[in-house]
Amino acid sequence: MRQILIAGVSGAIGAALARQLLDREPETTVIGLCRNPEPVRDRIPDRRLQLVRWNAESGNHGELSNSLAEVLGRNGELDTLIYAAGLLHDDQVFPEKRIEDFDAAVMARSFAVNCTGFGSLVRAAVPYLRHRRFKRIAAVSAKVGSIGDNRFGGWYAYRCSKAALNMLVRNLSVELPRRCPPVSCVAVHPGTTESPLSAPFQQSLAQLQVHTPRETARNLLAVIDGMDEQTNGRFYNWDGDELPW
Numbered sequence: 001m002r003q004i005l006i007a008g009v010s011g012a013i014g015a016a017l018a019r020q021l022l023d024r025e026p027e028t029t030v031i032g033l034c035r036n037p038e039p040v041r042d043r044i045p046d047r048r049l050q051l052v053r054w055n056a057e058s059g060n061h062g063e064l065s066n067s068l069a070e071v072l073g074r075n076g077e078l079d080t081l082i083y084a085a086g087l088l089h090d091d092q093v094f095p096e097k098r099i100e101d102f103d104a105a106v107m108a109r110s111f112a113v114n115c116t117g118f119g120s121l122v123r124a125a126v127p128y129l130r131h132r133r134f135k136r137i138a139a140v141s142a143k144v145g146s147i148g149d150n151r152f153g154g155w156y157a158y159r160c161s162k163a164a165l166n167m168l169v170r171n172l173s174v175e176l177p178r179r180c181p182p183v184s185c186v187a188v189h190p191g192t193t194e195s196p197l198s199a200p201f202q203q204s205l206a207q208l209q210v211h212t213p214r215e216t217a218r219n220l221l222a223v224i225d226g227m228d229e230q231t232n233g234r235f236y237n238w239d240g241d242e243l244p245w
């Protein structure tokens with residue numbers, strides 16, 4: 001029995017990943033983290049999906065550790081951890097066009113969801129990564145978080161928090177192979193995908209290739225399936241190409 005954890009399972013991409021994993025792997029159990037489990041239970045009525053209430057902005061490490069201990073048990077093991085939570089806009093947050101839009105509270109919330117939540121989750125998950133099978137950790141990042149690729153500017157909070165997420169991935173790729181080998185930890189850009197997160201930008205995305213969540217989940221799972229110890233510490237595009245940090 002494989003155990004896969006998906007944070008942000010209520011999102012378009014997180015839910016599509018959970019569905020595909022449950023469909024293709026009868027022996028797999030998915031632990032889904034989200035703010036509001038009830039609607040997810042209705043959308044994915046599968047007994048092998050265990051839902052855990054979690055808010056990336058709570059910053060409460062003990063609460064998350066206790067929740068994982070409850071679903072995984074003392075000797076639980078995780079094979080794959082996928083971080084698919086993310087914040088680009090909501091009623092208080094909207095991508096900045098210029099420096100005058102820069103706002104410390106927006107920056108802090110974006111970091112909490114796009115970066116800190118991932119670090120806290122891996123911290124809480126380490127006890128379940130000590131087994132000897134190969135472990136995969138994939139953070140769903142964004143190409144706009146690439147410092148080397150940034151030619152357009154703007155989107156300060158989102159870009160900076162995704163760049164920080166990428167640094168977390170890189171840091172973990174140094175520490176985890178010492179602590180819980182064999183393991184690989186990567187960042188992956190999912191490609192532009194129809195979702196509530198991308199919805200306000202559909203017009204400006206018209207020239208881009210836009211994927212359905214199902215296509216994106218298939219692409220991401222191909223990247224995640226292809227992970228081995230050599231991929232550790234890299235940043236991948238949805239098609240498997242490597243991206244600059």
Ligand SMILES: NC(=O)c1ccc[n+]([C@@H]2O[C@H](COP(=O)([O-])OP(=O)(O)OC[C@H]3O[C@@H](n4cnc5c(N)ncnc54)[C@H](OP(=O)(O)O)[C@@H]3O)[C@@H](O)[C@H]2O)c1
Pocket residue numbers: 007008009010011012013014034035036054055056057083084085086087113140141142143189190191192193194195196197198
């Ligand atoms: N869609 C794209 O074109 C695109 C492009 C590049 C990168 N990405 C990345 O892909 C990932 C998934 O995005 P998506 O397109 O699937 O967007 P989405 O449908 O809006 O999903 C976002 C997810 O993040 C969760 N989330 C937001 N704030 C949270 C918080 N405080 N605590 C816990 N969870 C929180 C949402 O939970 P709720 O359901 O509770 O709101 C939801 O599960 C994100 O990391 C995003 O940055 C997406």
